[in-house]
Amino acid sequence: MIQSHLTAALLFSLVTSAVFAITGKETDRERLLNFVWLFSLFVIVTLAASWLMNFGHR
DSSP states (O other): OOOOHHHHHHHHHHHHHHHHHHHHOSSHHHHHHHHHHHHHHHHHHHHHHHHHHHHHHO
């Protein structure tokens, strides 16, 4: 079982990025680059949103 919200968000980011990369691009290189790009954006947005929510809570 997933212990934290961050772990769940990272797992969601990983799976979603993989599905989008596989279904959205033609070559393996494009898929890999798209996966890295999407995963990075998911993580950055998750951390930024978490920080903003924490800042707004105080």
